[in-house]
Amino acid sequence: MALCDDNTGQPGFRVAVFTPTTANNTYWPEVHSILRAAASDLDISLEIHEFNLSDRFEKVSVGVRRLTTEPLPDAAVFSVEFGEAVRLMDAAEQAGIPFFLNGPLFPEELNQLGELPGQAYQHWVGYFLEDEELKGYLLAQKLIAAARRARNAEDDGTIYVAGINGTRSWYGSILREAGLRRAIDDHPDVELLQMVYTRWTPEEGRRMASRILRRYPEVSVLWTASDQLAIGVAETISNGLAPDDLPVHTGGLDLSGAGIESVLQGDLVATVASSSLLWAQVIIDLYDHLQGVDRASHADSVLLAAPSVADRSTAESIRSRIREFEAIDFRQFSRFHEGADAPRLDEIMGDW
Numbered sequence: 001m002a003l004c005d006d007n008t009g010q011p012g013f014r015v016a017v018f019t020p021t022t023a024n025n026t027y028w029p030e031v032h033s034i035l036r037a038a039a040s041d042l043d044i045s046l047e048i049h050e051f052n053l054s055d056r057f058e059k060v061s062v063g064v065r066r067l068t069t070e071p072l073p074d075a076a077v078f079s080v081e082f083g084e085a086v087r088l089m090d091a092a093e094q095a096g097i098p099f100f101l102n103g104p105l106f107p108e109e110l111n112q113l114g115e116l117p118g119q120a121y122q123h124w125v126g127y128f129l130e131d132e133e134l135k136g137y138l139l140a141q142k143l144i145a146a147a148r149r150a151r152n153a154e155d156d157g158t159i160y161v162a163g164i165n166g167t168r169s170w171y172g173s174i175l176r177e178a179g180l181r182r183a184i185d186d187h188p189d190v191e192l193l194q195m196v197y198t199r200w201t202p203e204e205g206r207r208m209a210s211r212i213l214r215r216y217p218e219v220s221v222l223w224t225a226s227d228q229l230a231i232g233v234a235e236t237i238s239n240g241l242a243p244d245d246l247p248v249h250t251g252g253l254d255l256s257g258a259g260i261e262s263v264l265q266g267d268l269v270a271t272v273a274s275s276s277l278l279w280a281q282v283i284i285d286l287y288d289h290l291q292g293v294d295r296a297s298h299a300d301s302v303l304l305a306a307p308s309v310a311d312r313s314t315a316e317s318i319r320s321r322i323r324e325f326e327a328i329d330f331r332q333f334s335r336f337h338e339g340a341d342a343p344r345l346d347e348i349m350g351d352w
Contacts, residue, residue: 012043013290015283016073018063018088020081021050025200026228026258031276034325038280041330042287047073060087067091075099075286077279081169082106085113093121098289100282103129106171117301125289128282128303130274132172135307136179139251140223142270142311144183144190146249147220159187161221162212163195164205164229173197176225176253193219198229205232213237213248220246227252227259227271234267255310255318263315271315274305277325281345284333291336 017035021028032048039046049066051059064087067076072095078088079102086109092099101124105113114120117127140161147159163180166173177195184190193216198204209222209232222237224230230252237248251270252259259271281303310318331337333345 012045013074013287014045014047014071015039015075015077015286016047016049016066017077018049018051018059019079020059021052026231026256027226027254027276030256031279034276034280035283037326037328038283038330041328042283042334044283044287060084063088064091067095067097073097074290077282077286078102080105081167082109082171083169085109089113089121089124093123096123098123098125098286100126100128100286103127104132104171104175109171126282126285126301126303128278128305130172130278130305131307132175133179133182135253135272136176136223136225137183138179138307138309139253139270139272140180140183140221141186142272142309143221143223143249143251144187146269147247150220150247150249157189159190159220160216160218161190161192161223162216162219163192163223163225164208164212164233165195165197165225166200166229168197173225180223190221200226200228202228202232202235205229206236207232209233209236209250218246220248222248222250224250224252227254227256227262227268230268230271231258231262234262238267255308257319257322260310260315260319263310263312264319266312270309270311272307272309274307275322277322277345278303278305280325280330281333284330284345288334288336293335 019028019031035048036046049062068091076092076097076099078085078099080088085101085105089099117124144159161184163177165177168174181192184192194212196208198208205224205228212222213219213236222233224233230250233250237250249269251268253272255271255273255275259268262268263271308318333342335342
């Protein structure tokens with residue numbers, strides 16, 4: 001477990017954030033940068049606790065210990081896999097620490113927790129998630145379209161697809177795969193040959209792509225569930241393991257800087273996700289809650305962010321929009337500072 005303790009010399013609230021990590025991760029460092037920027041503008045002391053995905057027990061145990069050790073954080077944010085939420089939420093509830101939970105959670109687990117913030121757990125003030133099924137679907141549609149464009153004019157046969165997914169202990173992986181399968185059902189000439197599950201690293205992308213392409217040389221679409229996996233797959237493709245006469249198309253699901261750059265370089269067809277600015281909105285909402293500014297209803301405490309598609313036609317404009325927020329004053333999105341009519345970052349993201 002790694003701890004990054006930021007802004008500790010500043011006055012104001014202390015917020016603890018618990019997230020996973022992997023070696024050379026392309027997604028979480030960008031989330032952490034956004035969190036730091038929002039926290040700095042709001043005079044929040046931010047603790048970021050990173051946990052290796054290989055040790056789920058450590059994540060829960062260290063999280064519970066932090067939530068029960070003085071000085072207690074004023075608020076917390078949890079990004080969890082299956083079975084991790086209950087103990088963290090119980091600890092926060094008992095300590096009176098308001099918290100946001102990052103989803104999606106398995107339906108049975110969400111039901112156990114009371115479905116919505118503020119019901120079974122009084123201090124659960126927000127639940128935020130991306131539309132993972134739609135992300136998987138949109139990426140698949142882009143990859144299938146690219147494969148169809150690349151086919152020889154006389155080739156009207158089947159488009160063969162294989163998928164490389166992450167861990168099934170996170171419900172988002174299952175939803176992303178469901179999106180892929182829905183897209184395949186839309187096309188009678190598309191067939192899924194195999195789905196494999198692995199760790200979220202470029203090395204695993206390279207390893208799995210090599211195996212799949214040797215086993216199924218007819219594959220022209222390698223759908224992957226993250227930018228890291230996709231970048232590894234693209235390296236395997238560029239190293240000549242794919243047949244010369246059959247281009248193989250791949251893409252990811254993070255909208256990370258590395259993923260967008262790979263799209264612009266032509267290595268990925270697309271990367272699909274919601275902007276990491278969703279996390280900044282969470283920090284702003286927690287800040288407003290701590291300041292006594294509450295939402296109108298429990299339904300308002302669920303943030304479902306729509307995905308954006310960065311392909312060759314949109315990647316540069318999306319990257320420019322992301323960079324525009326590097327100098328933003330996040331206080332302008334706070335209802336405590338700007339009143340009830342303050343704009344929301346998630347509304348702006350919906351315009352991409």
